[in-house]
Amino acid sequence: xxxxxxxxxxxxxxxxxxxxxxxxxxxxxxxxxxxxxxxxxxxxxxxxxxxxxxxxxxxxxxxxxxxxxxxxxxxxxxxxxxxxxxxxxxxxxxxxxxxxxxxxxxxxxxxxxxxxxxxxxxxxxxxxxxxxxxxxxxxxxxxxxxxxxxxxxxxxxxxxxxxxxxxxxxxxxxxxxxxxxxxxxxxxxxxxxxxxxxxxxxxxxxxxxxxxxxxxxxxxxxxxxxxxxxxxxxxxxxxxxxxxxxxxxxxxxxxxxxxxxxxxxxxxxxxxxxxxxxxxxxxxxxxxxxxxxx
Amino acid sequence: xxxxxxxxxxxxxxxxxxxxxxxxxxxxxxxxxxxxxxxxxxxxxxxxxxxxxxxxxxxxxxxxxxxxxxxxxxxxxxxxxxxxxxxxxxxxxxxxxxxxxxxxxxxxxxxxxxxxxxxxxxxxxxxxxxxxxxxxxxxxxxxxxxxxxxxxxxxxxxxxxxxxxxxxxxxxxxxxxxxxxxxxxxxxxxxxxxxxxxxxxxxxxxxxxxxxxxxxxxxxxxxxxxxxxxxxxxxxxxxxxxxxxxxxxxxxxxxxxxxxxxxxxxxxxxxxxxxxxxxxxxxxxxxxxxx
Numbered sequence: 063x064x065x066x067x068x069x070x071x072x073x074x075x076x077x078x079x080x081x082x083x084x085x086x087x088x089x090x091x092x093x094x095x096x097x098x099x100x101x102x103x104x105x106x107x108x109x110x111x112x113x114x115x116x117x118x119x120x121x122x123x124x125x126x127x128x129x130x131x132x133x134x135x136x137x138x139x140x141x142x143x144x145x146x147x148x149x150x151x152x153x154x155x156x157x158x159x160x161x162x163x164x165x166x167x168x169x170x171x172x173x174x175x176x177x178x179x180x181x182x183x184x185x186x187x188x189x190x191x192x193x194x195x196x197x198x199x200x201x202x203x204x205x206x207x208x209x210x211x212x213x214x215x216x217x218x219x220x221x222x223x224x225x226x227x228x229x230x231x232x233x234x235x236x237x238x239x240x241x242x243x244x245x246x247x248x249x250x251x252x253x254x255x256x257x258x259x260x261x262x263x264x265x266x267x268x269x270x271x272x273x274x275x276x277x278x279x280x281x282x283x284x285x286x287x288x289x290x291x292x293x294x295x296x297x298x299x300x301x302x303x304x305x306x307x308x309x310x311x312x313x314x315x316x317x318x319x320x321x322x323x324x325x326x327x328x329x330x331x332x333x334x335x336x337x338x339x340x341x342x343x344x345x346x347x348x349x350x351x352x353x354x355x356x
Numbered sequence: 357x358x359x360x361x362x363x364x365x366x367x368x369x370x371x372x373x374x375x376x377x378x379x380x381x382x383x384x385x386x387x388x389x390x391x392x393x394x395x396x397x398x399x400x401x402x403x404x405x406x407x408x409x410x411x412x413x414x415x416x417x418x419x420x421x422x423x424x425x426x427x428x429x430x431x432x433x434x435x436x437x438x439x440x441x442x443x444x445x446x447x448x449x450x451x452x453x454x455x456x457x458x459x460x461x462x463x464x465x466x467x468x469x470x471x472x473x474x475x476x477x478x479x480x481x482x483x484x485x486x487x488x489x490x491x492x493x494x495x496x497x498x499x500x501x502x503x504x505x506x507x508x509x510x511x512x513x514x515x516x517x518x519x520x521x522x523x524x525x526x527x528x529x530x531x532x533x534x535x536x537x538x539x540x541x542x543x544x545x546x547x548x549x550x551x552x553x554x555x556x557x558x559x560x561x562x563x564x565x566x567x568x569x570x571x572x573x574x575x576x577x578x579x580x581x582x583x584x585x586x587x588x589x590x591x592x593x594x595x596x597x598x599x600x601x602x603x604x605x606x607x608x609x610x611x612x613x614x615x616x617x618x619x620x621x622x623x624x625x626x627x628x629x630x631x632x633x634x635x636x637x638x639x640x641x642x643x644x645x646x647x
Binding site for chain 2: 181182185189247248253299302306307308311312344347352354
């Protein structure tokens with residue numbers, strides 16, 4: 063399969079701790095670790111110190127990693143819109159992927175990747191230009207204490223754990239769906255049927271056209287990281303480039319989110335659907351994911 | 357709920373008993389089907405009416421059987437279209453959903469629950485992929501759940517599905533709309549460009565549509581792309597864990613022709629909206645964990 067790079071934006075002590083306890087912890091599980099052996103690591107950070115720290119965390123699991131770095135000091139400034147800063151190194155690396163026929167895995171430090179997810183992404187998004195997308199759930203940081211106990215974990219067990227530590231955007235998803243973009247229904251105690259209005263692509267086979275799509279501002283906003291899930295999937299869908307995986311057994315991810323962060327407001331009376339109406343917001347919820355626990 | 361089954365000839369009447377009915381007698385499926393609010397419409401040849409009606413009364417005592425002769429289906433040239441249009445009228449009148457249940461399918465245990473839960477909203481239609489198996493599948497002990505059904509199905513794959521595997525030199529996506537690959541020991545990922553609507557909540561627009569379209573073939577070939585998906589009414593099952601069916605198919609039937617040399621084998625011969633969109637949303641088949 064095609065070589066790929068892992069894009070990791072990480073800065074500050076909080077996210078470095080997440081890098082170790084969430085992302086790299088999940089990358090240490092057997093199938094993920096095997097898939098990442100030859101990957102290139104792209105670290106986007108705010109200082110040389112954070113860069114060194116990130117490198118050491120990665121080296122604990124992946125000795126002698128191939129690292130590319132982007133140090134953007136503005137990331138360390140409070141109040142900066144990090145999305146507007148991150149888009150530049152992302153586009154730089156995307157261009158490198160196009161020129162050197164590589165894929166890219168998006169891996170923010172707060173993500174827990176189910177074991178086997180990367181392999182699934184690479185197999186399913188194998189055609190030129192295709193990008194793998196899944197609906198992922200948000201979990202509280204308390205999950206990390208449970209995760210420490212596992213050297214390996216099935217996706218079903220991880221899913222069970224996740225539902226023991228759900229972020230309010232998921233435990234109350236149906237009441238907050240207009241802005242939250244998620245509705246779910248319990249099929250039986252082990253299965254939940256999930257409809258997500260704006261799932262994000264995580265594994266990319268970039269094409270030249272993406273440099274323009276991702277690098278353009280929309281709706282009055284400047285180009286930013288948010289284009290990845292708010293705008294880009296509609297372009298992918300229209301060009302037969304999206305590959306959505308609806309089964310958590312094949313691919314799953316959980317995003318560690320502070321209790322009071324990213325809380326969508328409650329739906330107001332009469333609000334239905336989702337507040338955005340791009341093509342992918344209309345198509346995506348017509349495909350029901352299944353989240354399977356044990 | 358209304359159920360619609362069309363079953364002509366001894367072979368399909370036997371399949372109705374040995375495949376469809378048998379699958380609907382598993383616990384969870386039975387509990388949801390065997391209900392006084394369920395009416396089972398079956399169209400068949402005159403000589404099988406009594407037999408089928410007797411079976412429904414015996415095995416599904418709470419269900420109301422409506423077993424009718426195929427000669428009733430004269431409204432359109434296409435008999436199945438006639439049956440469908442009549443069902444849409446019934447469903448609209450009684451405000452009931454329809455379970456589309458051909459006699460040659462085996463519905464996995466728990467799938468009726470999955471279809472109903474996935475299709476809980478008004479006016480939606482739940483579509484799901486099914487897999488073709490040879491009649492030898494019916495000799496297997498009854499699978500206890502969908503994971504076991506997937507594992508057993510792969511032991512009896514019909515030629516059309518064998519050829520649908522990614523990398524097969526006879527890969528037949530152009531004709532079938534299907535392409536699958538193995539992800540890991542018990543997981544398969546499938547492209548399916550025209551999954552079948554199985555659990556449907558009709559609207560008046562659907563009645564107008566099917567009353568004026570060319571034939572029943574529109575049910576999966578065109579209607580989802582012309583009506584369901586543009587209206588946001590499709591609900592697609594993306595995992596066999598929610599709902600999974602297999603279709604019993606004789607080995608010599610439904611063998612897809614390969615495209616001409618000048619056609620792209622990764623393409624499909626139709627390009628309705630749902631064909632283009634469904635291709636991008638993979639269906640996962642999960643078999644049993646290997647011991």
